[in-house]
Amino acid sequence: MEDHHKKMQSDSCDPDRPTHPGTFPTCEAGRSDHQPAERSVDFPVSVVLPAGGTGERTGLQTPKQFCLFMGRPLISYTIQAFERVSWIQSIVVVVAREHMDLMTDIVQQFQHTKVRVVPGGSTRHRSIYNGVLALGEGRPVADKPKVVLIHDAVRPFVEEDFLYKIAMAAKEQGAAGAIRPLVSTVIATTSEGYLDHSLERAKYRASEMPQGFTYDVIYQAYQKCSESDFEFGTECLHLALQYCGTNAKLIQGPPTLWKVTYKRDLAAAESIIKDTLSRSACAITGGSAQAVTLAGALQKAVGALNMELAVIPDLTGENGGYLLKDWNFIQVSVNRSCLSEVDALLTDLEAAKQALLHPLVVILVLLSGSDELSVSGRAVEPEAIMDLASAAKLRNILLYGIQLHQSKDTQRWERSVSRVAEITSALIRDRSPALVGQLLQA
Numbered sequence: 001m002e003d004h005h006k007k008m009q010s011d012s013c014d015p016d017r018p019t020h021p022g023t024f025p026t027c028e029a030g031r032s033d034h035q036p037a038e039r040s041v042d043f044p045v046s047v048v049l050p051a052g053g054t055g056e057r058t059g060l061q062t063p064k065q066f067c068l069f070m071g072r073p074l075i076s077y078t079i080q081a082f083e084r085v086s087w088i089q090s091i092v093v094v095v096a097r098e099h100m101d102l103m104t105d106i107v108q109q110f111q112h113t114k115v116r117v118v119p120g121g122s123t124r125h126r127s128i129y130n131g132v133l134a135l136g137e138g139r140p141v142a143d144k145p146k147v148v149l150i151h152d153a154v155r156p157f158v159e160e161d162f163l164y165k166i167a168m169a170a171k172e173q174g175a176a177g178a179i180r181p182l183v184s185t186v187i188a189t190t191s192e193g194y195l196d197h198s199l200e201r202a203k204y205r206a207s208e209m210p211q212g213f214t215y216d217v218i219y220q221a222y223q224k225c226s227e228s229d230f231e232f233g234t235e236c237l238h239l240a241l242q243y244c245g246t247n248a249k250l251i252q253g254p255p256t257l258w259k260v261t262y263k264r265d266l267a268a269a270e271s272i273i274k275d276t277l278s279r280s281a282c283a284i285t286g287g288s289a290q291a292v293t294l295a296g297a298l299q300k301a302v303g304a305l306n307m308e309l310a311v312i313p314d315l316t317g318e319n320g321g322y323l324l325k326d327w328n329f330i331q332v333s334v335n336r337s338c339l340s341e342v343d344a345l346l347t348d349l350e351a352a353k354q355a356l357l358h359p360l361v362v363i364l365v366l367l368s369g370s371d372e373l374s375v376s377g378r379a380v381e382p383e384a385i386m387d388l389a390s391a392a393k394l395r396n397i398l399l400y401g402i403q404l405h406q407s408k409d410t411q412r413w414e415r416s417v418s419r420v421a422e423i424t425s426a427l428i429r430d431r432s433p434a435l436v437g438q439l440l441q442a
C-alpha cells in the first residue's frame with residue numbers, strides 16, 4: 001500500500017514497504033472474462049458506499065479507503081465491484097467534506113461511471129443517511145430506487161452473486177443483511193472489567209455488509225431514529241426493525257466480505273488482489289513453429305505453478321478479446337523483430353485501456369541460438385529493452401525480458417523452460433519495479 005494522491009498527507013499506508021506504481025482490479029474481477037451470469041433485476045437498485053471515516057484503527061494518517069494498492073485507492077476497487085453490475089443504476093459515495101475534491105479526482109482518474117460524491121457526517125449512520133437522502137432528493141417517487149444497497153467502502157471483495165441475493169431479499173422482505181459465523185465468543189463485562197456473562201456463540205452471528213433495504217424502509221428508519229442512534233449506532237438492520245417493524249432477512253455471505261479495519265487488513269487486501277492479478281497470462285507466439293513449441297512447454301510448466309496460460313499466434317480477430325481479458329502477456333519471440341513485436345503489443349494494450357485500472361505485465365521471452373536468430377546474428381541490445389520498458393512504464397505497463405538458449409540436450413532444455421516458468425510466475429506475482437526492463441537469463 002502507499003499513500004494516496006498528491007493532496008493527501010505524506011504518509012505511506014505501509015511505511016515498511018516501498019511504494020510502487022500500478023493498480024489492480026477488484027478482487028472478484030480476476031480476469032474480466034470472469035463474468036458472473038447475467039441477472040435480470042426488474043426494479044431500480046442504487047448503492048450507498050459510506051467512505052467518510054478516518055480509519056483511526058489503522059494507525060495511519062491516510063484514511064484506509066484512500067490507501068493505494070499499486071497506485072489505486074482501495075475505494076476505487078469497491079466502486080468497480082458495484083460498477084460492473086449491470087442492474088445497479090447509481091452509486092453514491094459518501095466522503096468527509098475535506099475529501100470531496102480527492103474523491104472527485106479518483107472518480108475522474110479511474111473513469112468511474114454511475115458515481116455521485118456527497119459529503120458524509122460525523123458518524124457512519126450520519127454518512128449513510130446523507131447518502132440515502134442524496135438518492136431521493138429532488139426526485140419524483142418514480143425516480144427513487146426501489147432497493148438501496150448499503151456497503152462499507154472498505155469492503156472491496158464483494159461478488160455480484162451475493163449482491164443479487166441481498167437485493168432480491170431486500171425487495172421481498174424490506175431489509176436484508178449479510179452475516180458470518182462468529183469467530184470469537186461474545187462476552188459482557190462488569191463495570192469493573194470482569195466477566196459478567198458470555199453469549200452462546202452458536203446463537204449469534206456477525207453482521208457484515210452489504211445490506212439492502214427498500215428505499216422507503218431505510219429512509220423512514222433514519223427519519224424516525226434517535227440522536228443516540230445516529231451518534232452511537234452501528235447497525236442499519238436494527239433501525240429497520242426498531243423504527244419500521246421490518247425484520248431483515250439474514251443471508252450468510254462468503255468470508256471475503258470482511259472489512260479492512262486494521263493495518264494488517266491492508267496487507268491482506270493487497271495480497272489477495274495481487275493474487276487475483278496473477279492467475280493467468282496470455283502467450284503470443286507470432287505463429288513460428290519454434291515459438292509455438294516453446295509456448296507449449298511454458299504452458300505446461302506454468303500450469304504446474306497454478307497459472308493458466310493461453311497460447312495464441314496474435315491478437316487479431318477473436319484473439320483480440322484477450323486484450324480485455326488478461327493483465328499479463330508473454331511475447332514469445334525467436335527472431336530479430338522481437339522488439340517491434342513487443343512495441344506492437346504495447347500499442348494494442350494501450351488502445352485497450354486495460355492498464356487504466358491496474359498495471360499490466362508484458363514479458364518478452366526470447367529464444368536465442370535459434371536458426372532465425374543466428375541468421376540475424378544480432379542479439380537484442382539490453383539497452384533497447386530498457387528504453388522500451390521506460391516508455392511502457394508511463395502507460396502503466398511493466399515490461400520484463402527473459403532470454404533462454406536453444407538446446408538439443410533435452411534435460412538442459414527442460415531445465416531452461418522450467419526456469420522461464422518460475423521467473424515468469426515471480427515477475428507476474430511480484431510486479432517488481434526493480435526488474436522492469438531487465439533481460440533475465442533462464
Ligand SMILES: Nc1ccn([C@@H]2O[C@H](COP(=O)(O)OP(=O)(O)OP(=O)(O)O)[C@@H](O)[C@H]2O)c(=O)n1
Nearest residue numbers: 050051052053054055056057122123124127153
Ligand atoms: N463518519 C463516518 C465513519 C465511518 N464511515 C465509513 O463507514 C465504513 C465502516 O466504518 P469503519 O470501518 O469504522 O471506518 P472508520 O470509521 O474510518 O474506522 P475507524 O473506526 O478505525 O476510524 C467505512 O467505509 C468508513 O469510511 C463513514 O462513512 N462516515
Ligand SMILES: O=P(O)(O)OC[C@@H](O)[C@@H](O)[C@@H](O)CO
Nearest residue numbers: 124152207208209234235236
Ligand atoms: O463499526 P465500524 O464502523 O467499524 O464498522 C461498521 C460495522 O459495524 C458494520 O459494517 C457491520 O457490523 C454491519 O452493520
